[in-house]
Amino acid sequence: MYKAQEQRYEGSAFRRCGRSGLFLPLVSLGLWHNFGHAGRREPCSKMLFRAFDRGITHFDLANNYGPPPGAAEENLGRVLRAGLKAYRDELVISTKAGYIMWPGPYGNGGSRKHLMASIDQSLKRMGTGHVDIFYSHRPDPGTPLEETVGALAEIVRQGKALYAGISNYGPDEARRAITLLREAGTPCLIHQARYSMFERAPERGLLAALEEEGVGLIAFSPLAQGLLTDRYLHGIPEDSRAARPAGFLRPEQVTPDRVEKARRLNALAAARGQSLARMAIAWLLKDPRVTSVLIGASSTTQLDDNLKALEHLSFDPEELDAIEKVLSTP
Numbered sequence: 313m314y315k316a317q318e319q320r321y322e323g324s325a326f327r328r329c330g331r332s333g334l335f336l337p338l339v340s341l342g343l344w345h346n347f348g349h350a351g352r353r354e355p356c357s358k359m360l361f362r363a364f365d366r367g368i369t370h371f372d373l374a375n376n377y378g379p380p381p382g383a384a385e386e387n388l389g390r391v392l393r394a395g396l397k398a399y400r401d402e403l404v405i406s407t408k409a410g411y412i413m414w415p416g417p418y419g420n421g422g423s424r425k426h427l428m429a430s431i432d433q434s435l436k437r438m439g440t441g442h443v444d445i446f447y448s449h450r451p452d453p454g455t456p457l458e459e460t461v462g463a464l465a466e467i468v469r470q471g472k473a474l475y476a477g478i479s480n481y482g483p484d485e486a487r488r489a490i491t492l493l494r495e496a497g498t499p500c501l502i503h504q505a506r507y508s509m510f511e512r513a514p515e516r517g518l519l520a521a522l523e524e525e526g527v528g529l530i531a532f533s534p535l536a537q538g539l540l541t542d543r544y545l546h547g548i549p550e551d552s553r554a555a556r557p558a559g560f561l562r563p564e565q566v567t568p569d570r571v572e573k574a575r576r577l578n579a580l581a582a583a584r585g586q587s588l589a590r591m592a593i594a595w596l597l598k599d600p601r602v603t604s605v606l607i608g609a610s611s612t613t614q615l616d617d618n619l620k621a622l623e624h625l626s627f628d629p630e631e632l633d634a635i636e637k638v639l640s641t642p
Contacts, residue, residue: 324367
């Protein structure tokens, strides 16, 4: 039976989520790619236990994470039963609903029907009485936002989630959802957005809106699916994510200009005494509006390596200017 390290919070760092009373670790663990039923380099339990022993208290899921859909939640449930549940009050577990999960007209979208069924299914898979954060995974143009928000608020009122969040919403949609949640008596805690050196959409209005509304931001895909690592500096390796027949990083995304930018960024990272991946994580965390950065991990070695980003978070103006010059190159 697992027993957590007594020194698990030594060297860890936390940041307040917006204007709430909840603190999240600067680095959180996402169970998106590597926590399904197949293709793992290491057991889920080994990675999750190691993460908690390193002060990572926040595990992020969605109902459709796998493969197959639901598998990540099932595997987290097994790890909770293997000993992590003894520390449930030290954990922040989040999940989401909104993408396709089961066949038929109710297995997708932002309807009350889908969200209410999804939270019950997720809790059953994980074997827990509540999640800490439940997200609308994406805006659904086929469902009135009032209906989606009303379901989120009801899920919190029922005690099935402690906080409500939104994900993948644009600035205007986010403001409206935040307002509706506040009016429903369930303030929006957090927004989860794709954000990295190569994906900077949150800088175009979203970060400012969240700061004004007192809502935290957690960044996913901080390494641009591996492009902001040394993995693709010399092409596409045969065993890489981009080489797989199905995946979220496609070969056409590994463009010559992005590879060249990654090479130049890698040189800047080396001058800082960091890997490119560590610098990319630190670059996001330089902004205090970013509550946490979600990393994936296929091994405990990779997890430990990414956490070393926390050892060097500061940038001098010259470094930031040099990074910006690389990123702004056409």
